[in-house]
Amino acid sequence: MAGDLFAGLDGGFDALQRRASRIVEVLRGTAVDVPPYDPQAHGPLVEFDGVADYEEVDRYWVNAPYAFVFIGFDAESDTHYYHVVEPHLDDFEQTxxxxxxxDIRDALIYDATTDPDDREAVLIAQMQRLLSEYSIDVTPNAFHRLFYYLHRTFEGFEKLDPVMQDPHIEDVSCDGYGLPLFVYHTDYTDIETNITYEQQELDSFVVRLAQQSGRHISIGDPVTETTLPDGSRAELALGEEVTPRGSAFTIRKYSEEPFTPATLVDYDTFSLDQMAYLWLAIESNKSLLFAGGTASGKTTSMNAVSMFVPPRAKILTIEDTRELALYHDNWLSSVTRGADGGGGDTITMYDLLRSALRHRPEYIIVGEVRGEEAMTLFQAMNTGHTTYSTMHADSVQTVINRLENDPINVPRAMIQSLDILCVQTLTHVGDERVRRSSVIAEIEGIDQRTGDLDYSTAFEWDPTRDDFEQRDSNVLDEIQDERGWSRSDLLRELRNRKRVLQYLVEQDVTDYRRFTALINEYYAQPERVVARVTDALDSDVAAAAPGVVE
Known part of the structure; x- marks a missing residue:
């Protein structure tokens, strides 16, 4: 095996011996007992001198102590650059x-386990065994550099792994062979990276992504959509037939920590008034549809406001690819299956939706409506089920047109069972790219005179002031009548919910578990929660007042 290890090195045996002597001298240590990496004792694993022509504007770890990201800015071209920095291996270490x-690949497959910690231990043990067989002694630094690349390959996303571990990245786009990867960064928007793939490398990676997700992709069937093991959505294309510049992929990263309504308010996607309105509407079983263009935040918003569903209500979700993450005990999740998903028949959203009605859910959430499942969804609305879904459309009228025409074809009389339509947009405020709830409309019914579907605007975003205008709401009037409230009761309820949301925003409650816990407590004991958050808000105001001494 040692002969195989050194095969292919240039310079003959003498050169090999000199190189081996040099490496052994540099990598002096033990291959049996490798201590944990200690930056104080062992020094850095990565070295970096910057990128020519780019001024450093940011630098942060994505997988300490192995990989970090350098963000550079070129003033002449007014562009940012995303540069992944990883440990350097010389030729011998690469061999x-x-x-x-x-040698490790088969052992890891044999020892496969669902526990990542166990697989990491197996990898380390196999490395120690093989390095001993090779008669190569390595320092802790060299061992951990080798471990990083092996772990990145077997357990991660290969050279894409640092990007996938970067919490600032939303989307990843590879457009073909030898082309730079682009990412969407939350702070720097669309930005070029230093990552490229050659033909064989990219083809193999695309096939691997499909196989890991239980999907089939080949030259004969070169396009597939899938959900990666970490929950990210991926669109894959293999070869040059449908993507002439070569195999390609786009990954929309899955966030393990979903946004809360408080986060959306903090980002100014919604106002406190809008979120209090949606909270009361959801509790009152009003059906919602979120519309918008690509990356406008439709699914994120729908997932966030679902945290307002009362704690014991039964929720059933239906998706093509898994995106929804609810912190809810009584939640049944379902996902469609392609013909190759498990050796059986295809299971569509339409099939799942028909089945869902027999589960007797109170709330039905459909990831996106685009075809025949919309008819069943609106039938569910008409039979008393509260439903939420998303749709690609950039205005209220576009939503109505799409619903009424091919391939969806929902009768106008059924569309009026939808209560609220929220349209979102990805736009610019100054130099910043932002998401805003541009319109919250209410479906009022069919105009008996014209036959058109009537709707009114409850909230509208004013781009000149970057503010939201509130108007009269028929939905709130309906809720007031259904609850038997007076107008002052309704306004007090909205005011209390705004206060709770304001508290959550000011306390920076981004964890969905903490957020949901307080919402559920409000449902159980609203007066106590309102009193507590009011005291906290008043204390913060007093503490911030000039001349106040703690």
Whole structure:
């Protein structure tokens, strides 16, 4: 095996011996007992001198101590650059890594386990065993550099792994062979990276992504959509037939920590008034549809406001690819299946929706409506089920037109069972790219004179002031009548919910578990919660007042 390890090195045996002597001297240590990495004792694993022509504007770890990201800015072209920095391997270490990869792969497959910690222990044990067989002694630094690349390959996303671990990245886009990868960064928007793929490397990676997700992709069937093991959505294309510049992929990263309504208010996607309105509407079983263009935040908003569903209500979700993450005990999740998903028949959203009605849910959430499932969804609305869904459309009228025409074809009389339509947009405020709830409309019914579907605007975003205008609401009037409230009761309820939301925003409650816990407590004991948050808000105001001494 040692002969295989050194095969292919240039310069003959003498050169090999000199190189081996140099490496052994540099990598002096033990291959049996490798201590945990200690930056104080062992020094850095990565070295970096910057990128020519780019001024550094940001730098942060994505996988400490192995990989960090450098963000540079070129003033002349007014562009940012995303540069991944990883440990450097010299030629000899790269040869060792290649041999370790070949020899460890089968062992890891044999010892496969669902526990990542166990797989990491297996990887380390196999590395120690093989390095001993190779008669190569390595320092802790060298061992951890080799471990990083092996772990990145077997357990991560190969060279894409640092990007996938970056919490600032929303989307990843590879457009073909030899082309730079682009990412959407929450602070720097669309930005070019230093990552590229050659043909064989990219083809293999696309096939691997499909296989890991239980999907089939081939030259004969070169396009597939899937959900990656970490929950991210991926659109994959193999070869040059449908994507002439070569295999391609786009990944929309899955966030393990979903946005809360408080986060959306903090980002100014919604106002406190809008969110209090949606909270009361959801509790009162009003059906909602979120519309908008690509990356406008439709699914994020729908997922967030679902945290307002009362704690014991039964929720059933239906999706093509898993995106929704609810912190709710009584939640039944369902996902469609393609013909290759498990060896059986295809299971569509229409099939799942028909089945869902027999589960007797109180709330039905459909990831996106685009076809025949919309008819069943609106039938569910008409039979008393509260439903939420999303749709690609950029205005209220566009939503109505799409619903009424091919391929959806929902009768106008059924559309009027929809209560609220929220249209979102991805736009600019100054130099900043932002998401805003541009319109919250209410479906009022069919105009008996014209036959058109009537709707009114409850909230509208004013782009000149970057503010939201509130108007009269028929939905709130309906809720007032259904609850038997006076007008002052309704306004007090909205005011109390605004106060709770304001408290959550000011306390920076971004964790969905903490957020949901307080909402559920409000449902159980609203007076106590309102009193507590009011005291906290008043205390904060007093503490911030000039001349106040703690």
């Amino acid at each position: 060792v890594l290649d041999q370790l990869y070949d």
